[in-house]
Amino acid sequence: MSAAPLTRAMLVEAPDDLDELIEFFHARRWSDGLPIVPPTRERVERMLSCTTRKPDEVVANVAPGFGAATVERIAINAVMAGCRADYLPVLIAATEAMTAKEFNLQGIQATTNPVAVWLVVNGPIAEQLGVNGGMNCLGQGTVANATLGRALRLILQNLGGAIPGEMDRATHGQPGKFSFCCAENEAQSPWEALHVERGFKRDQSTVTVIGAAGTHNMNTHAKDADDLIRVIADTMAFPTSNDYWIAGEPWIIVSPEHAEVLHAGGLSKADVKRRLWEASKMSAGRMAKIELARTQTARSEELGPITTNTLLPVSRGPEDVGILVAGGPGTHSVYVASFGDARAVTREIV
Amino acid sequence: MTVVSHAFVGLGKAQARALGHPGLPLAVIPHPFGSRTRDEVRALAEQCVGEIAKLAAAK
Numbered sequence: 182m183s184a185a186p187l188t189r190a191m192l193v194e195a196p197d198d199l200d201e202l203i204e205f206f207h208a209r210r211w212s213d214g215l216p217i218v219p220p221t222r223e224r225v226e227r228m229l230s231c232t233t234r235k236p237d238e239v240v241a242n243v244a245p246g247f248g249a250a251t252v253e254r255i256a257i258n259a260v261m262a263g264c265r266a267d268y269l270p271v272l273i274a275a276t277e278a279m280t281a282k283e284f285n286l287q288g289i290q291a292t293t294n295p296v297a298v299w300l301v302v303n304g305p306i307a308e309q310l311g312v313n314g315g316m317n318c319l320g321q322g323t324v325a326n327a328t329l330g331r332a333l334r335l336i337l338q339n340l341g342g343a344i345p346g347e348m349d350r351a352t353h354g355q356p357g358k359f360s361f362c363c364a365e366n367e368a369q370s371p372w373e374a375l376h377v378e379r380g381f382k383r384d385q386s387t388v389t390v391i392g393a394a395g396t397h398n399m400n401t402h403a404k405d406a407d408d409l410i411r412v413i414a415d416t417m418a419f420p421t422s423n424d425y426w427i428a429g430e431p432w433i434i435v436s437p438e439h440a441e442v443l444h445a446g447g448l449s450k451a452d453v454k455r456r457l458w459e460a461s462k463m464s465a466g467r468m469a470k471i472e473l474a475r476t477q478t479a480r481s482e483e484l485g486p487i488t489t490n491t492l493l494p495v496s497r498g499p500e501d502v503g504i505l506v507a508g509g510p511g512t513h514s515v516y517v518a519s520f521g522d523a524r525a526v527t528r529e530i531v
Numbered sequence: 532m533t534v535v536s537h538a539f540v541g542l543g544k545a546q547a548r549a550l551g552h553p554g555l556p557l558a559v560i561p562h563p564f565g566s567r568t569r570d571e572v573r574a575l576a577e578q579c580v581g582e583i584a585k586l587a588a589a590k
Contacts, residue, residue, distance in 0.1 A: 245542070246549045291542055348545050350538075471566065 189237060190253050192222065206261075210344055213334055213359060217261040228256040228266040232273065240273055241280035244287040246342020250276050254340055255332075262332035268310060268325065270530050271388055272332055275300055278390040278528040279333075285523040289392045290343040293350050294423065296520040297357030298333055299393040301505060303376035304386030306530055307364035314364030316509030319396060319434075330360030355395050363507055369437035370506035371444035378450065379527045389527040391432060391503065392520035394423065399514045401439075406446025409439060410453070414460035416516050417495055420467040423521030424495045426476040428483060430524055431495055432503035433457065434515035440506045450504050458499035462492035532586040534579075536562035556586040 196202045203216045211217070218224070229236055229252065236253035243250050255272050264272070279286050279298055289296045302312045313323040321327065343349040351358070367374045376387040399416050403409040417424075417431060424431045435443070435453075443453055465473055466489030477487045483497060496502055503525060508515075535543040537559050547555035560579050567575070 245546055291546075342545065342549060348542050350542055 190225075190251075190257060195219065211335075211339055212261070213331065213338065215331075215359075218263050220257045220260040224260045225253065225256050228260055228264070228269050229253060231266045231269045234273065240276045243276070243280060243336065243341035245291045245348050246340075248340040248342055250280075250336060250340045255336060258335040258339055259328075259332040262335055263324070263328040264332050265310075265324065265328075268329055268332070271300075271302060271306065271310070271329055272336070274528040274530040275329075275333055275388045275390055276336060278388060278526040279337075281526040281528075283524040284390060284392065284526045285520075286341070288522055289520055290337060290341055291348055291350055292520070293352045294394060294520055295351055295353050295355040295358070296392050296394055296523075297355055297361040298337065299357065299391040299517070300330060300333060300362040301375060301389040301391065302329075302362070302364045302386070302530075303367065303374050303389070304381070304530070305384060306386035307367075312362070312364040314366040314507045315369075318363040318366075318507050318509075319361070319515070326362045327360050330357075330362035333362070334358060334360065357393060357396070361393060365505055366437055366507045369440070371440055372450040372504075372506065375505055376527060381527070381529065386530040387527050388530055389525055391430075391517070391525045392523035393432070394518045394520055396434075397516040397518070399516055400512060401514075402512050403439075404442060406443045406448055409442050409446075410448075410456045410460055413514065413516070414457050417457065417461040417518075418463035418467075420463070420469065420472070422495075422518050424519055425463055425493045426468070426472050427479050427521035428497045428501075429495065429519040429521035430501045430503060431519050432505060432517040434505050434507050434517060436508040436511060436514050437506060438510065438512055439514045451499070453504055454502040455499040458494055458496065458502050461495050463495070465489055465491040465493050532556040532558060532583075532589075534558045534560060534583060536560050536564045538562040556589065558583040558586050 195205050202219055206212045206217050232252060234252045238252050240250045255276055256269055259269055259272050310325045312325040337343050365375050375389060377383055381387050399413055401412050403412060423429055465487055481487055535557050540559055543557050547553060560575060
């Protein structure tokens, strides 16, 4: 890998007129298609004041272009996305997380699949920064959710080099590639929080990155746990899912109301994972012949001989089914099918 | 050298540059590839193997 000498970012003369400035960024493909906030020296310095890390420190090299994500470059993209200055530590931790080997950022960035990097914020910082884990947490209207997700996309594009149609080879992409960020609704979860499940203390703040292939609404008024498990599991099983042929890591965003139904049924989070994993096994005969052949190549070592009668689990084990409690009132949960060949990574925000 | 289908030539070139090998030879095969039958893939391999071998042998 070539290592360009690292210095502080260059100052670039840009037009004073706002309309011209916005076009200046679009023309260089430095934006995501939306207007950006000009990353002036003053704005970037203000953001850098929110970390003790040095501006020229390399946090990671971002695949597939392997541009160096220095603290300053992360800050520049955060300003462009509209982030408030104190959001910077979240993005530094997220950049560390998404460049961990098991996340397979190379695959996520260059694939034809519609994979977004979904950020989940846990711990006290979620409330401090106003990251929404409640009503409309995956939708519009919350500054932190909108701009943190957008900033990560700009980092992936501007530092990772994943320009759509060039190194980003997505067939369609998905709206979550503009921004995909939420908190966990820890206050309304009957279970241990995601970061606690993943080895952190409750009072630590973390960000988790997940390779998400989309969101699918699951609207059900099921009032007992068995019924709810059955219909969620049935939704998980579809023959064009990456998870079944490659043994993925699917996620369920459980609404507080659904979480309460499951909890009232005596189910821990681990129980829910195990029950969903068992109930979502899918007949391999539902797949197209060529996907069955790919599954035989990919999973025979794990499962033994695979025929059209084989019941395929969605992941290698129940622990690979992700559970997050988020959202507001309502009888909805969300199925998030995964890229397949990637594993979520959590890093502490410091 | 490496082998890419024609839809991914741009990615292959950009990736080679990013990894410090801008002159990396690319053997280009037809696209799409993943949806072809095994027999079709074998036929393609027969067509392409000479060029791949030539690039692999080149210094």
